Amino acid sequence: MARWGYVAVVAVGLAACLLSLTPARAEPAYISLVRDYVETRIRPMVETPLVLKAIAEQNAKFTDVSEIDLRVLDETYRSEVDRHHLQMVQLLLDKSVSNYLKTRQDASQGAIVEFFVTDSHGLNVGQSTITADYWQGDEEKYLRTFADGSREIFIDRAERNQSTQMLETQASFVVIDEEDRPIGVATVTIAIDAL
Numbered sequence: 001m002a003r004w005g006y007v008a009v010v011a012v013g014l015a016a017c018l019l020s021l022t023p024a025r026a027e028p029a030y031i032s033l034v035r036d037y038v039e040t041r042i043r044p045m046v047e048t049p050l051v052l053k054a055i056a057e058q059n060a061k062f063t064d065v066s067e068i069d070l071r072v073l074d075e076t077y078r079s080e081v082d083r084h085h086l087q088m089v090q091l092l093l094d095k096s097v098s099n100y101l102k103t104r105q106d107a108s109q110g111a112i113v114e115f116f117v118t119d120s121h122g123l124n125v126g127q128s129t130i131t132a133d134y135w136q137g138d139e140e141k142y143l144r145t146f147a148d149g150s151r152e153i154f155i156d157r158a159e160r161n162q163s164t165q166m167l168e169t170q171a172s173f174v175v176i177d178e179e180d181r182p183i184g185v186a187t188v189t190i191a192i193d194a195l
Contacts, residue, residue, distance in 0.1 A: 030169060030192045034155050037111070037195055038171045038188065045104050046186040051117055052177055054097035054126055055184040058119040065121060070135050073123065077134035089130055097126030104128070113161075113168055114189035117175060120146065125184065136185065141172035146185050150174065158192060166191040 045051075080089050092098060097117070105112040105128040116127035122137025136142045144154040151174055158169040172187040 028158065030158055030167070031155055033195055034169055034171050034190055034192065035153055037190065038153050038155075038173065041108075042112075042115075042171070042186065042188050043173065045101075046117065046175055048100075050100055051097055051126070051186075052175070052183070054095065055117060055119055055175060056177065058123065058125045059183060062119060062121055062123065065123075070121060070123065070137060074133055074135035078132070081130060081132070086130070088134075092124060092127060092134075093130070095126055098128065101126050101128040108194075110194040111191055112188055113166075113191050114170075114187075116187055118142065118146075118185045118187070120182070120184055122146070122185065136187070141170060141187050142185055145172050145174050146182060149182075151176075161191075164191070166193050168192065 077088055080086050086093075101115045101117070105115050112128070114127075114129050114131065116131055117125050118136050119125050122135055122139075122142040124131060124134050124136070137147075141154060141156065144150065145152075153171055153173045156170045156172075158167050160166070161168050168189055168191050170187055170189050172185055174182045175184040175186050177183045
């Protein structure tokens with residue numbers, strides 16, 4: 001009887017060793033490609049005085065904004081997009097930071113599909129195109145970066161764009177000012193096939 005107990009302990013120990021040797025689930029191949037593109041191309045585009053100043057100014061403007069105010073702003077923006085009555089949207093697109101992001105998108109040879117930056121609340125500060133919403137603060141791209149205090153790049157699951165048939169993903173990271181303080185989030189939609 002004691003012998004079988006010993007065999008069982010050895011078998012369990014051996015199984016534990018073998019399981020620990022099983023390779024961890026590998027990340028999809030596009031992750032490292034996108035991470036490298038963001039670090040070498042996107043981050044330098046964001047860490048410019050124009051972008052940092054625009055984010056800082058909006059943070060100062062919305063210092064005491066409530067979550068209810070954030071939701072009202074977002075609903076107003078969304079309704080404008082739905083009705084194609086783009087007053088608030090156009091004001092955002094006409095900002096110099098939006099024009100800068102648009103020129104960076106246009107110069108990317110199709111790699112950048114969408115490019116926007118938010119303030120510390122997750123409200124868009126500048127955007128290269130019309131986004132689906134104005135407030136990103138309730139979305140994973142904000143929650144997994146700024147809200148979480150992470151300095152890592154969050155890369156979302158890749159999906160095939162139905163209209164272009166390109167494989168796309170969104171990458172987001174915290175924007176840091178010259179004094180190493182987090183001030184907002186940059187998000188870029190990348191056409192993986194174009195990298």
